[in-house]
Amino acid sequence: MKVRGQELELHKDPMPGWPYSDFATGWYQIGYSEDLEVGDIQAAHWLNQELVLFRTESGQLKCLDAFCPHMGAHLGQPGQFGGKVCGENIQCPWHGWLWDGEGKNVDIPYSDKTVNATIPNKHIRETDGCIFMWFDSEGSPPSYEFEGLPYIGDEEDYYPIDYTVDGPHRVKPQFPMENSADPHHFIYVHGSGLDAEFNDYTVDGPKCSNTMYMEFGHGKESTWLTPNGPVTGHVDNFFVGASIGIARFNIDGRVCIHMTNLTPIDDHNCMFFSSIRHNKEPGDTGNVSQGLAKRMTAEQHIQIRNDFHIWANMKYKVKPIFTGPEEQSRYAFIRRHFDQFYPNPVYKENRG
Numbered sequence: 408m409k410v411r412g413q414e415l416e417l418h419k420d421p422m423p424g425w426p427y428s429d430f431a432t433g434w435y436q437i438g439y440s441e442d443l444e445v446g447d448i449q450a451a452h453w454l455n456q457e458l459v460l461f462r463t464e465s466g467q468l469k470c471l472d473a474f475c476p477h478m479g480a481h482l483g484q485p486g487q488f489g490g491k492v493c494g495e496n497i498q499c500p501w502h503g504w505l506w507d508g509e510g511k512n513v514d515i516p517y518s519d520k521t522v523n524a525t526i527p528n529k530h531i532r533e534t535d536g537c538i539f540m541w542f543d544s545e546g547s548p549p550s551y552e553f554e555g556l557p558y559i560g561d562e563e564d565y566y567p568i569d570y571t572v573d574g575p576h577r578v579k580p581q582f583p584m585e586n587s588a589d590p591h592h593f594i595y596v597h598g599s600g601l602d603a604e605f606n607d608y609t610v611d612g613p614k615c616s617n618t619m620y621m622e623f624g625h626g627k628e629s630t631w632l633t634p635n636g637p638v639t640g641h642v643d644n645f646f647v648g649a650s651i652g653i654a655r656f657n658i659d660g661r662v663c664i665h666m667t668n669l670t671p672i673d674d675h676n677c678m679f680f681s682s683i684r685h686n687k688e689p690g691d692t693g694n695v696s697q698g699l700a701k702r703m704t705a706e707q708h709i710q711i712r713n714d715f716h717i718w719a720n721m722k723y724k725v726k727p728i729f730t731g732p733e734e735q736s737r738y739a740f741i742r743r744h745f746d747q748f749y750p751n752p753v754y755k756e757n758r759g
């Protein structure tokens with residue numbers, strides 16, 4: 408499989424101890440809007456499915472299963488022997504049949520009839536320059552929407568989104584969000600001067616949030632982020648289902664919104680989408696990130712990846728050892744929350 412032209416080497420070994428039988432229901436990021444212009448077609452492989460993505464002439468992004476129902480050609484291969492966008496439809500490279508964005512057969516060039524065959528289609532959304540696909544192991548349609556990044560102030564007050572994608576990683580989609588229950592890893596994994604503090608989670612259906620409080624630049628006269636000495640800041644965490652995680656840093660008027668989405672390719676591998684939007688430096692009306700905003704954005708892309716070194720080699724503990732009620736209750740809460748999106752919940756008996 409290729410992502411942005413990069414051939415992937417997939418991990419073959421499962422994560423020991425991982426208890427779930429399928430992927431969690433919800434929205435998953437599968438790319439960036441700028442990678443598909445009008446008329447573009449892309450073969451894609453997400454959540455154990457072979458797919459084709461294409462952008463129609465009117466600009467709609469569509470996603471279908473990759474294989475033509477007629478005789479099974481792949482619709483998403485590049486070049487002469489791949490599919491082609493024709494208006495709002497995709498044309499199969501083998502015998503020229505046309506399929507619309509919902510997967511309905513709309514033309515057979517050598518017949519005056521169409522057939523009553525449909526290619527399974529996917530629910531797709533685009534927000535903040537990111538592409539999301541709905542997954543439900545039972546095939547049900549979306550039961551909620553993702554409204555996009557939680558801006559403070561106007562979107563115009565922010566630099567354009569800074570995007571990265573890499574992988575495959577042997578991790579699971581909710582792991583970055585479990586950071587919100589883990590105050591004691593920041594010193595060891597992220598180089599903080601002291602532990603973080605969190606408030607309790609607030610749940611709103613499939614969405615969940617909490618806030619982390621932290622002294623940035625603790626114990627240091629000056630750092631690149633805190634040139635005038637330590638600053639107490641906070642990070643608002645927003646989780647959507649078990650697959651979209653957003654951390655919004657608030658440090659002395661500096662707002663850095665970091666979306667960290669992991670999307671499974673197969674049972675063992677995820678791609679990591681790291682998307683950051685930082686508010687503009689005081690007085691800057693331009694659209695090119697600069698100064699501390701630029702540095703903070705670059706550091707965030709790196710900092711979040713520190714966790715991956717731990718996760719890539721871990722064994723998942725359904726029943727960890729906790730030191731006391733505070734550590735236990737927060738972890739238990741967020742794990743039960745994510746558990747509800749899986750087809751075989753494992754913390755069900757503990758749910759209040």
Ligand code: FES
Nearest residue numbers: 475477478499502
């Ligand atoms: S296989 Fe697609 S048109 Fe024949």
Ligand SMILES: [Fe+2]
Nearest residue numbers: 586592596714
């Ligand atoms: Fe972390």
